[in-house]
Amino acid sequence: MITLAIAEDHQMLIDGVKAFFEYDEEVNIIGTVNNGQDLIKLVSLKQPKLVITDIRMPIMDGIQATKLIKQQFPHIRVLAMTMFDQPDAIKQMLDAGATGYILKNSGIKMLSKAIVTVANGETFFDPNVAFNFMNDYIEDNVKIGKTDKVVLSNREKEILHLIANGKTSKEIANELFIAKTTVDTHRKNMIRKLQLNSGNELIKYAIDKKYQF
Secondary structure, eight states, X not given: OEEEXXXXXXXXXHHHHHXXXXXXXXXXXXXXXSSHHHHHHHHXXXXXXXXXXXXXXXXXXXXXXXXXXXXXOTTSEEEEEESOOOHHHHHHHHHHTOOEEEEGGGOHHHHHHHHHHHHTTOOEEOHHHHHHHHHHHHGGGOOTTSSSSOOOOHHHHHHHHHHHTTOOHHHHHHHHTSOHHHHHHHHHHHHHHTTOSXXXXXXXXXXXXXXXX
């Protein structure tokens, strides 16, 4: 059983997560709060296996709360759940001790997967977060279009494979539990990286190359 505490200043989101896991035999939500200060009190009292925390909250934010939790209870896992996908926010949460990072718009199924993964001692990063993070930290070191080897991320390869199988952006988004706009962004980036001129050329490239993964 994964005992779980949630800190989130939007009560509607908390209520939605609680409703989803109400009859779950693997996850038990033992407390919810709306700010970082109350999260510290809750964790001290009940010591859950996993904490889900937003970053921006009143009184005390999730970054500071995570630091204090990891100092006092290093065995407790922390998963950040936020709207922020900027590299600075990711780095601050990682430095504070979080081992998971998920965006609020990723969907409840993705959250469920993140909870189990982080609770089991592994790291979890929302595919959209990983993509943006890689762009900022890797793009400067890879001169796209100026090298012999085109560098595609694992997510881009995954999407390219689905494109080769005739999937639309909407179908790909549903299969990978990401937003359609994210798929479209990946498509545009691949077109740029591969020095193609259109989406049709990307489809042709995926089919002709029979991309192997």
